Amino acid sequence: MKRIKVLLALVLALAMVGGGTLALAEELKDFTIDPAKIPQEKLDTVVSLAVSVRGLENPYIATIKVGMEMFAVYLDSIGQKYEMQVLDSGGDSNKEVDNMRQFAANAGGNALAYSDPNENAIAYSLAEAMAEAGGFIGTAWNKPADVGPADLTPNWVIHTSPDNVINGYNTAKALFDYMGGKGKIFVCEGMLGNTAAIDRAKGLDQALAEYPDITVAGRDTGNWATAEALTLVETWLGKDPDVGGVWCANDNMATGALQALEKAGLKGKVGVTGVDANTDIVEAVRDGFAVATVSSNGYLQGGYTLAICYAAWAGLIDVTTLPPEYREFATPALLITKENAAEYLSSVPEFDFSKPFACKAD
Amino acid sequence: MSQPTKPGAEKGPRLRDNLVKYFSFSAIVILVVGFTLARPNFLGVANLKTLLSDSAPLLIMATGMTLVLLLGSIDLSMGSVCSVANVLTVMIINELGPQLGPPALGAVVALLAAAAFGAVAGLLLGFVHVKLKVPSFIASLGFMSLWQSVAYLITAAPVSVAKVMWGGINWFKVTFGVVGLSLVLALAWVAVAYLFQSRTSFGKALYAIGGNERAARIAGTRVDQAKIVAFVLSGVCAAIGGYFLAAKLRSSAPTVGDPFTLLIVASVALGGTSLSGGRGGVLGTVVGAFTVSVIQNGMNFIKVDAYWQSIVFGFFVLAAVAISVDRSTRGLVVK
Numbered sequence: 282m283k284r285i286k287v288l289l290a291l292v293l294a295l296a297m298v299g300g301g302t303l304a305l306a307e308e309l310k311d312f313t314i315d316p317a318k319i320p321q322e323k324l325d326t327v328v329s330l331a332v333s334v335r336g337l338e339n340p341y342i343a344t345i346k347v348g349m350e351m352f353a354v355y356l357d358s359i360g361q362k363y364e365m366q367v368l369d370s371g372g373d374s375n376k377e378v379d380n381m382r383q384f385a386a387n388a389g390g391n392a393l394a395y396s397d398p399n400e401n402a403i404a405y406s407l408a409e410a411m412a413e414a415g416g417f418i419g420t421a422w423n424k425p426a427d428v429g430p431a432d433l434t435p436n437w438v439i440h441t442s443p444d445n446v447i448n449g450y451n452t453a454k455a456l457f458d459y460m461g462g463k464g465k466i467f468v469c470e471g472m473l474g475n476t477a478a479i480d481r482a483k484g485l486d487q488a489l490a491e492y493p494d495i496t497v498a499g500r501d502t503g504n505w506a507t508a509e510a511l512t513l514v515e516t517w518l519g520k521d522p523d524v525g526g527v528w529c530a531n532d533n534m535a536t537g538a539l540q541a542l543e544k545a546g547l548k549g550k551v552g553v554t555g556v557d558a559n560t561d562i563v564e565a566v567r568d569g570f571a572v573a574t575v576s577s578n579g580y581l582q583g584g585y586t587l588a589i590c591y592a593a594w595a596g597l598i599d600v601t602t603l604p605p606e607y608r609e610f611a612t613p614a615l616l617i618t619k620e621n622a623a624e625y626l627s628s629v630p631e632f633d634f635s636k637p638f639a640c641k642a643d
Numbered sequence: 644m645s646q647p648t649k650p651g652a653e654k655g656p657r658l659r660d661n662l663v664k665y666f667s668f669s670a671i672v673i674l675v676v677g678f679t680l681a682r683p684n685f686l687g688v689a690n691l692k693t694l695l696s697d698s699a700p701l702l703i704m705a706t707g708m709t710l711v712l713l714l715g716s717i718d719l720s721m722g723s724v725c726s727v728a729n730v731l732t733v734m735i736i737n738e739l740g741p742q743l744g745p746p747a748l749g750a751v752v753a754l755l756a757a758a759a760f761g762a763v764a765g766l767l768l769g770f771v772h773v774k775l776k777v778p779s780f781i782a783s784l785g786f787m788s789l790w791q792s793v794a795y796l797i798t799a800a801p802v803s804v805a806k807v808m809w810g811g812i813n814w815f816k817v818t819f820g821v822v823g824l825s826l827v828l829a830l831a832w833v834a835v836a837y838l839f840q841s842r843t844s845f846g847k848a849l850y851a852i853g854g855n856e857r858a859a860r861i862a863g864t865r866v867d868q869a870k871i872v873a874f875v876l877s878g879v880c881a882a883i884g885g886y887f888l889a890a891k892l893r894s895s896a897p898t899v900g901d902p903f904t905l906l907i908v909a910s911v912a913l914g915g916t917s918l919s920g921g922r923g924g925v926l927g928t929v930v931g932a933f934t935v936s937v938i939q940n941g942m943n944f945i946k947v948d949a950y951w952q953s954i955v956f957g958f959f960v961l962a963a964v965a966i967s968v969d970r971s972t973r974g975l976v977v978k
Contacts, residue, residue, distance in 0.1 A: 337949075369949030373902045374801070378892055379697050383943040386689035387682065402801035402894030414689055425803040473799045473897075 309607055312598065314588070314635045316359040319595045324361050328594065329388035329416075332583050333368040333381055333396040333407065339505070339533060341557035341579050345395065348583025355588070355634040374399045378406045385414035392416030393594055395586040398423040401476040404440070405432070412436035417593045417600075419586035421612075423476040430608040435600030438593050439586065439607070441640070443614035445477050448575045449484025449530070451616045452554040454491075455573035456526045459552040463494035464525030467517050469503035469510045469538060471530035478502075481530045481556060498524055503534040510537030518545050526552035532559035532574055539565060558617055558625070567622035576615040580630045585612075585640035592637050611642040670913070670959070671934045678941035685944055688821055696815070696823030698936040700725075700887040702929065703829050704903060705910035706836045707880025709928045710873045712911050713840075713849040715856070715920025716772065716779035718874060721881040721907055723790035724764045725900030728757040728885030730797045733804055733895035740808045750811030753889075757882045764790065765878025769871035787904070794897035801896040804889065815890035825887060832883070836876075836925045845869055853920025909956070910935045913963040934959070 316324075332349050334342045346367055356363050368384055370377035377399050385392045394411060396418055398404040404424035411418040412433045419439040420430075430437040456466070468485065471478025489495060499517035503510035514527060518541060527542070529535040535555030539562075542548045549570050555562050558576035565571035592598045600608075617625050633639060678685040704721055711718045732753040740749025764786070771782045804812055817824040840846035848869035851859035860866050881900070888899050914931025916923025938959060942952045 364946075366946050367949070368943070371949065373898075374894075374896050375888060375892065375899055376902065379693075379939065380943055382693040382697065383690065383940050386687070386693045387684065387944050389684075389689065400801035400894070400896055402803040402896065403892055405803065406892050406894070427806055428803070473795070475800075479800070 309598075309603070309638050310641070312592075312636065312638055314359075314592055314595075314597055314637065318597060319359070319361070323595050324359070326391055327362045327364055328356075328591070329364050329366065329384070329392045330587055331366045331368050331384050331392070331394040332587075333370065333377060333384075333394055335370055335372050335397065335399055337367065337369060339557075340559040340561075341532065341577065342397070344579030345397070345583035348580040348585075349395065349587055351580060351632060352584040352587045352591075352634050355584075356591070361591075368394075370399055372399060374403045378403055378410060381407045381418075382410040382413075385411045385416050388414070388416060390415035391594070393587055393590040394418045395583050395590075396420045399475075401425050404428065408433045408437035417590040419590050421582050421586065431605070435593060438590050438600055440609045441582065441586065441612045442477075443575075443577045443642075444611050445480030446484040446487070448556050448577070448614055449481030450488050451484070452556060452573050452575060453485045453488035453528055455616070455618060456528055456552050456554045457488060457492045457495050459572045460495070460525040462492055465496050465498040465521055465523065466526045466528055467514055467521075467524055467538070468497055468500040469513055469527065469529040469534040470501065471534075472504050473502050475505075478505075478530055485528055503529070503537065505531050505533055507533045507537040507540075510534035511541050512537075514538045514541035515544065518542075518547070522547075524551055526554070526572070529553065529555045531555055532557040532562040535559075535562050535565075535571060535574070539570060558615075560626070563617055563622050563626055566617055566619060567626065569619065573616060573618045576617055576625065578613065578615070578630070581632060581640050582612055584632055584634060585637055588634040588637035589640075607638065607641070612640050613642045668930060671930060671937060674934065674937045674941060678937070678944060681945045685941065690940070690944065691821040692818055692823065694936055694940045695821060695826045696818070696891075697940070698932055699823065699825035699829040700884040700891065701903065701906055701910060701935065702826075702932040703832050703887065704880050704884035705907050705914070705928045705932045706833050706925050707877035708907045708911050709914070709916050709923065709925045710836070710840070710849060711779070711877045712908075712916050712918060713853045713920055713923060714870055714873055715853045715918075716870070716873075717783060717908070717918070718765075718768065718779065718877045718881075719783040719904055720764070720768060720786035720790055721783075721877060721884075722900040722902070722904035723787045723794060724761055724878055724881035725885035725888070725903055726794040726897055727764070727790050727797065728760055728882035729889050729899050730794050730802070730895040730897055731760055732757050732886050732889040733802050734797060736808050736811060736889075737802065737805050740811065741805075746808045746811035748811075749808060750890075753811075754883075754886055757886045758879050761878040761880070761882025761885075762875050763878070764882070765875035766871065768878065769874030772874065773867045773870050791897075791901070794900075798895060798897060801894055803894045809893065812890040812893060815887070825891070829887075830929075832880075833925055833929055839876075840925055845872060849873060850921055853917075853922070855921075905960075906935055909960040909963070912960060915963075918964060931963075 332345050337343050368380040396407050401423035404420050405428045408418050417438050422442050424440055430440050470482050498521040501513055503513055527538040529538055532555035535553050538553050542551050552572040554573045556575045558574050562571055562574045593600050735753040735756055736749045743749050768786050771777050772779045815825050848864045851864050852866055889895055910932040911928050913934045914927035
């Protein structure tokens with residue numbers, strides 16, 4: 282009898298803990314930043330915002346910076362003092378870590394950063410740099426599987442990423458359907474070793490397995506760069522001018538592919554896909570020169586990551602009690618095809634940063 | 644070929660030497676004062692700790708380059724040798740380390756392997772340059788490309804040091820006040836290099852060859868041997884730099900050393916070592932490496948736009964090289 286009582290007590294306790302976690306998760310979905318709960322002392326402190334990125338020449342990355350500026354407008358509206366900075370690594374991992382260490386050291390515990398680690402392997406070092414200074418950081422896209430925000434609680438607040446395998450799969454499927462399910466394609470992969478590049482290529486391979494009549498006539502890395510993709514596609518066209526489509530792991534490379542096709546007089550006759558929703562590619566999709574791209578929504582990534590870090594800094598959320606699904610989660614992505622490209626171009630994104638977890642995909 | 648110095652023309656070089664010294668030492672003071680005025684916490688504990696420990700890999704690599712530049716040669720492959728050593732280090736720590744037992748043992752084996760690789764890389768470059776008479780600029784450019792590919796072949800994707808092995812690389816985070824253990828080790832390395840440069844016949848040979856190779860050869864200096872040793876040492880320095888970067892970033896990347904080639908040359912030039920050889924030394928390079936680190940750290944600190952940072956940095960390098968270059972040399976500037 283005693284054993285049954287103990288067992289019952291245990292079950293009840295577990296149910297309460299489980300229910301509590303569920304209730305907390307439900308609460309977090311609707312969590313709203315209440316400026317009245319932020320101490321005046323915090324509002325008067327200059328909080329340093331930064332986005333740590335690979336290079337602003339990439340239009341997608343530029344939207345992350347705009348996301349930070351949008352969030353800054355929100356901070357203005359609640360009377361929070363702040364300053365902003367872009368930490369540009371130029372694709373150099375060591376520089377990205379140095380930049381973060383310097384930024385965190387400068388702002389001390391008042392540093393908030395969004396970081397897109399240049400390579401997954403440096404995600405921990407970036408978060409560690411922030412943790413050492415007592416600031417708060419959210420990473421996106423790249424990180425190794427065996428480390429995560431839980432390793433540096435509370436300073437490594439979140440890690441988010443759109444699902445790259447699905448992005449790669451969806452754009453490939455759109456391309457293969459456009460080609461009627463058969464023909465040759467060229468593949469411009471992203472930077473070797475980059476998590477996003479690996480996952481998008483994985484999605485492409487899944488789609489290739491479903492379309493046995495699609496053959497790959499050329500496959501190489503374009504290093505995310507327009508010029509390299511242009512050279513690759515030009516070279517391949519010399520050998521296989523009868524290609525039906527070019528799958529690119531990002532829009533910068535899709536731009537290069539389109540330029541090569543234009544030179545060969547094939548623009549509009551060969552399908553092109555990318556990822557990132559750069560304006561020129563979305564326009565090409567609208568005009569029938571490209572088949573599809575995906576919006577990873579840099580505005581949302583930059584702005585909301587900083588909003589969640591801000592809530593942690595202001596003491597409005599306790600990072601130590603956040604459930605794991607609120608520390609690592611997917612952000613929404615949108616497949617852009619001819620059907621919705623014009624609408625996407627005419628819409629201006631608007632976000633309510635007072636609800637930071639609105640950026641969670643599910 | 645150097646022109647004989649005319650008695651009346653001595654004022655020129657002396658003025659130039661003073662300018663070099665003045666530029667090297669005053670630049671760092673002006674920069675530190677300027678950055679501190681712009682942001683008083685530039686000299687705060689947190690930033691000093693960052694600045695000093697971040698300088699360590701650059702300092703070690705620049706020391707190696709100094710020895711080569713003293714010859715009037717150049718080693719452009721140092722960045723990619725650093726990359727190969729970096730990926731080799733993490734591969735050994737991750738794959739061999741767990742079998743060896745304690746993480747520290749894996750880290751030591753990785754250090755030895757990286758250094759051995761650096762020595763072999765330097766030996767190959769030295770041999771091609773000295774024995775096959777290929778100018779060091781071209782030979783090292785070829786090896787730069789070769790080692791870049793080797794780094795990719797070892798690991799195309801950046802790899803993190805496995806969590807269980809972090810014990811072997813945590814030394815990089817050890818600090819004594821604002822001074823990190825990494826910097827202490829780097830300075831110890833510089834001290835050894837300084838003794839080599841100033842107290843051994845090898846060091847004297849470097850200056851003699853850089854000043855006038857033909858005269859050095861006639862005077863009985865073992866020119867070929869000294870040149871090869873200098874390249875071996877620069878290879879080892881590049882490899883140890885790669886090892887330090889693995890500890891700093893807890894990961895490897897096949898491109899990690901690429902940006903260092905310019906930083907290394909800049910550090911040595913800012914430190915007053917002449918690119919045409921025969922003048923300068925590792926102590927100046929210490930100042931040069933810190934100057935580079937202060938410029939990079941300080942510009943981020945005062946929020947200078949990334950593109951402007953490159954312009955300012957380029958200006959400093961050009962100014963340093965323009966001041967230190969030996970215009971009395973009428974032959975090949977880079978041998």
